[in-house]
Amino acid sequence: MNRPVRILIAKVGLDGHDRGAKVIASALRDAGMEVIYTGLRQTPEMVVNTALQEDVDAIGVSILSGAHNTVFPKILDLMKENSMQDVLLTGGGIIPEDDMNALKSKGCGMLFPPGTNTHDIAKYIVNWVEQHRNF
Numbered sequence: 001m002n003r004p005v006r007i008l009i010a011k012v013g014l015d016g017h018d019r020g021a022k023v024i025a026s027a028l029r030d031a032g033m034e035v036i037y038t039g040l041r042q043t044p045e046m047v048v049n050t051a052l053q054e055d056v057d058a059i060g061v062s063i064l065s066g067a068h069n070t071v072f073p074k075i076l077d078l079m080k081e082n083s084m085q086d087v088l089l090t091g092g093g094i095i096p097e098d099d100m101n102a103l104k105s106k107g108c109g110m111l112f113p114p115g116t117n118t119h120d121i122a123k124y125i126v127n128w129v130e131q132h133r134n135f
Contacts, residue, residue, distance in 0.1 A: 005129045006034045007058040010047045012071045016040055020093065020114065021062035027118035028060075028125070044071060048078040051087060057129040058109075061091035068095045068111075072103050088128045092116065 009025045011018050018040055029035045036054050038047065051059050059079075063071060068091075075089055092112035095103075100111040110124055 004032050004034050005058065005126055006036070006054060006056045007060055007125060008036045008038065008047065008051045008054060008056045009060045009062065010038045010042050010050075011040045011062055012042050012044060012047060012075075013063070013065050013067050014041060015063060015065035015067075017064050018062070020064070024060065024062065024092070024118065024121065028122055031119070031122035031126075033122070033125070044074040044078055047075060048082060048084070051079075051084070052082060056087060057133050058088035058090060058125050060125075061089070061093075063091060063093040063095070066094070068093070068103065069099060072108050073106060076107050086133045088125065088132070090121075090125065090128075092121075 007028055009021050011021050025035045025037045038050055047059060061071065079087060079089060088109045090109040090111065095111050103111060109128060112121055
């Protein structure tokens with residue numbers, strides 16, 4: 001039997017605004033996913049280590065601080081170092097469209113702006129995992 005999608009939701013850096021991350025975590029849980037929420041002030045290393053320990057299918061990073069061009073590439077590098085090519089890195093927050101496109105070209109999955117329908121986010125994650133990971 002297939003196990004539910006496991007996703008880690010993380011807040012990286014000094015950004016202390018976690019309402020959006022909690023809303024997403026709740027919506028993904030309601031969509032049938034197993035959600036691990038790390039809480040505030042995580043480092044990229046902490047996020048990747050937790051993702052490895054929890055054997056997640058996806059990592060979702062909520063970021064509002066403007067550090068997305070530093071945080072996402074660092075997490076991607078750590079994921080590559082740990083052979084996590086079958087794990088989706090996605091996220092959302094205040095990220096300009098040009099930066100979203102640049103991050104996607106580096107290997108990030110879709111990045112979502114505030115106000116994105118949570119059903120669309122859940123559908124994207126499930127579809128990506130079904131295509132990239134053996135259950």
